[in-house]
Structure formats: structure tokens, C-alpha cells
Amino acid sequence: MSTSLLYALVGIGLFSLSLYGLIVHSHLLRKILALNIMGSGIFLVLVALAGRTGEAPPDAVPHAMVITGIVVAVSATALALTLMLKLAAETGRAELPDEGRE
């Protein structure tokens, strides 16, 4: 077991936990949090696996991808939060309508 393997497994754990959270919660702010944690899990796997270069410095390509990914994720979060606020202003609740139940 190496450090990169440890963090890659943590990344997968984060992905699965937030998959559960994403499905279970109907509140949209919680879904946004879950998606963000999910993204962090994926980034962690990418960067951890980039470290499998032995003594050489880690692979720079996944690092570059993750940096842009972090910046894009925050702007997507801002858009999602605005959408949620718009929905809450229209319907009075921060949830998607569930037609099967109501």
C-alpha cells in the first residue's frame, strides 16, 4: 500500500458517501454540497493516481486538469445556487417537485 493508493481509496469513499447523500436528500442545497464533495472525491482519485511515478515528480497533466476543475466547479456551484434560489422564490421550497408522491 502506498500513499497514492491510500488517498485514491479515500477519494472513492468520498464519492460513494456523497452518492448516497445525493440520492437521499431532497433539499437542493444538500444536493449541491453532495455534488461538491463528490467532485472532490474524483479530484482526489485523479491526483493520487498521478503520483504513481516512483521517485520522479508526479504527472502534471492530471494536476492541471484538477486545477481547472476546481475553478469550474465553484462557478457551477454558483450557478446551481442561483437556480435553487430562483426555484425557492417561485415555489416557496428548495426542492424539486416530486410528481410520484404528491
Add this chain to the structure above:
Amino acid sequence: MMLIDYLSAVLLIAGAVFFLAGTVGLLRFSDVYMRLHALTKADNVGLGLMTAGLVMQAESWAVAGKLLLIWLLVLLAGAGVAHLIASGALKRGIRVWKR
């Protein structure tokens, strides 16, 4: 180890003790204001002692300067935020703990 190593080790450990004290205070004190007091000790003194310990080990003046700058920034931000939170808590009527 040289004398300077011992000295910086002492400073580093003393800094860590202040962090511990800050955390214990955060957990044990009974209202926002007291917890704020505990927190700022870790901010100011804990990090200050640690940077002092590390500055002695720094290879270059640039590194030492950067360490000091980090500490000064934490001081500034910590003081400002502590004031904002304390005055905000008073304004919102969060009561001061009395025995």
C-alpha cells in the same frame, strides 16, 4: 543537534501547547466571548511561537520573511474577525455567561 535546534524545538513545542490550550478553551469555555478569547490565543501566540521556531531554521531571508508575513496576516485577520464576531454577538443579544 545544535543549540539553535534545541531553542527552536522548545519554541515549536510551546506553540503547539498554545494550540492545545486554544482547542481545550474552545471546547470547555461556556459562552461565545470566552471561546473567542481562547481562540485568539492559539491564533496569536501559538502560531507566533511556531513561526519564531521555524524562522530560526529558515535557509534564507526570503523564507523567514514569508513566515513572518504569514503570522502578521493571521494576526490582522484574527483580530478583525474576533472584533466582528464579538460585536455581532453583543448586537444580537447573545448573553454573557454568569455563574
Add this chain to the structure above:
Amino acid sequence: MQTLYLALAVFLLLNLGAGMWRVLRGPSAADRMLAAQLFGTTAVAVLVLLGQAMESTALLDVALLFALLAAVTAVAFVRRAWPETNNDVD
């Protein structure tokens, strides 16, 4: 010295874990935010220690960013998210 740096970093990480209790416990929003503030400072300390232990000056830049930006979240809390009326049970 390397061993001491890393040992102190582990110690600070444990400290951070203990502080998590205050985030979970509250009771008021300000208490949770205070704990987050302490995490920020602890992370700065861990970063400068790791920077020395891993001999990487880039980590000092990360610590510098943390020191600069720790205030932004707290200010956002005070200015935006802190309810004007005190609903917290003390």
C-alpha cells in the same frame, strides 16, 4: 528536526479533530464559525510545519493564501449569514 515537525503536524491534526466537536455541538452559529476559524489557523500551522519538513517553499505560499483568505469566509458569515435575531438556544 524532521521528526519533530511531522510529530507536531500530527498533533495539530488531532487538535483539529477535537475542535470538530464544537462545530457539531454549537450551540450558536457563531460558535461553529469560531471553530472553523481555529481550523484555518491550525491549517496554517500544519502547512508551515510540513513546508519545513518536506523542504518545499511552495507550501509557504499555500499557508500565505490561507492566512489571507481565512477572513473572507468569516466576514461573509458576519455580513450575510448571521441572523439578526438571536434564535439560538444557549
Add this chain to the structure above:
Amino acid sequence: MEALTLLGWMFDGLLGLGLLWVAWRALTSPDLFRAIVLFIAFGLLMALAWVRLEAPDVALAEAAIGAGLTGALLLAAFAKLSSITASGDEKQADSARIYSHQLYWIAAVALLVAAGLGYVILSLPPYAAGLSVEVAANLQTSGVSHPVTAVLLNFRGYDTLLEMVVLLVALLGVWSLGGPAIGRGSAPGPVLDMMARVLVPLLIMVAAYLLWVGAHAPGGAFQAGAVLGAAGVLLLLADWRPRAGLMGWPLRLMLVAGPAAFVVMAALLYMVEGRLLAFPPAQAGMLILMLETAATVSIGVTLAALFLGGRPQSDKEHT
């Protein structure tokens, strides 16, 4: 040496467990505000993880975004949400929707996913150079000496161009949804004023430093842009309002400076070199710095505008 490796493992193990635990609490906490604070703490721990994985560039980006922007965005959205909906509403709604037997199924699916992915990870070869050999081989001709910057601006310039466009599209989405941005009534007070006055110039200086240092060490346009964005957020929180004249075309110009610089550069290089974004090695360093400067300004202004929310209106549009 023995003690050192052991301590390293302890640190990584604790950090890994801490990440999982904080994520779990953030996902399941009944109190929404608490979930947000836990998520902010999660961002801090992520930055430490990047450091341990020898990815200081990523740590810089995470520190700027995680410590500054995401927290501010979430807290501001939470406050607006609580003013729209009744705050108690969420708790009952959330638990009433899902039956407990469904929870077991969902947990089982998540566990299966974890097991499957874990198996894949464990069966990967322990050594894989990836593209690091190619990057190292071509670093000489890239114009910069830091591999991550070389990948971002030179080898994968297309990706970065498109990412700039994604940022812009996200902002356009926000602008098309919201009304004008609303500010908080209370005055910022002298202390916040002082903090903004000291911290904002420092943030701008640090952004410039990161932009400059990116050519040969961790740093670069995205990190610098994130720091600039945080400076903008701090200004907005201190109730700084730019003059209405600035909100018209000067703002738009800054927003499109990055993508536009990329497109113009690509077109020019196509005419000179015959390929889009193919930098001639001799001038590459200079051209990359120009691109990065434009990108930094655009990223910073876009992020601050995203925090502001609604479309800022200039005087002309009012009439």
C-alpha cells in the same frame, strides 16, 4: 528514518479518516448551517491532502477557492434561502420523503459502487508514468519551466480556452436568472473597513505574485484569478459599490478579456505558425504571460461577479 515514515503514515491515515468523517457529517447533519460549516472544514482538509500528494498547485487553488469563495457563496445563498423559505420547513420535508427500506437499498448501491471502484483502484499497476515523460521531454520548448503551467497554457491550451468559456457561460446563466443584486442594509463599520483596506491590496499583490511565479514554480492564472476573485468578494462584503459607469462596458470587457485573448492569440498563431495555439518556443514565455494576465483578470472578475449574483446595471440601462 523509521519514525519519520511512521509519522507520515499516521498523518495520512488521520487525514484520510478525517476527510471521510467530516464529509459524512456534512452530508447527514440535520442542521443546514452546520452542514455548510462542516463543508468549509472539509475544504481545509482537502488542501492538506493536496499538499501530501505533492500537488502544491492544486493546494493553492483549493486554498483560494475552498477557504475564500465557496464558503462565502454557500453562506450568502443560505442566508437568502432562509429569508425566502421558513427555516423549519426543510427538516420535516427531508425525512418524510424517504422510507427506511429505501435507505437500505440506496446504501447498498453506494457500497457496491465503492467496492467496485475500490477493486479497480487496487488492481491498477503500482507504477504508471502517465504523460509525465512526454511533459518532461517537451518542457524545454514550452516557454515556461513549471510543468503544470506548461500543460495548462501550452500543451493543453484548448482545454484552458474552453474552461474560460465555461466560466463565462456560468456567469451568463446567473445573470439571466437573477434580478439586480441585493446588498445588506447595515453599515460595514470601521473594523471591516480597515480590514478591506489592508487585505484587498495585499490580495491583489499576492495574485500578481502567483501569476508571475507560475512560470517556474507552483502558481499561475487560475490560482491568481481565484485570489483576485476573493479580493472582489471581500470588497463586496465591505459594501464597496463600484461607480455605475464601471458596470457597463468596462466590466464586460474585463469578463471577456481572457477568452478573447486566447481566441486572438490562436488566430494570430494560426496565421504565423499554421496551427492554432502553437507557440514558437522563442517567444512562448512572453506570449504565455500575456495570456495568463488576461485570464487572471477575467477569472477574478467572473468569480466576484458570480458572488454578486444578479446582473449589475449601469446608468444607461436604467433609463
